[in-house]
Amino acid sequence: MIMRDSDGMELQDRLHRIEEKLDRLTDQLSEMGRIDERTDAAHARLNRHETRIDWIEREHRELVEQFQKHQGSSAMWERAGWIVFAAVIGAAGHLLR
Secondary structure, eight states, X not given: OXXXXXXXXXXXXXXXXXXXXXXXXXXXXXXXXXXXXXHHHHHHHHHHHHHHHHHHHHHHHXXXXXXXXXXXXXXXXXXXXXXXXXXXXXXXXXXXX
């Protein structure tokens, strides 16, 4: 089989187009690799944030429980104070009569 110049040029053009497509494919694969790295980094940051939020929620829950416990005891002390105050006023009124 004898190749003529036009066939050689046609083959050369075809090979050139294939090379261009391969170059574009290589560039796109490189870009996909960079996107994958950024996605992995974003997932790592998201996991760190979730861990922090879990810790904050745990701390918040503990503080709320402590607050409620102290609030209950302070309410009891407040009632006891009012009872003592009322008793003192009542005793003073009884003695001053």
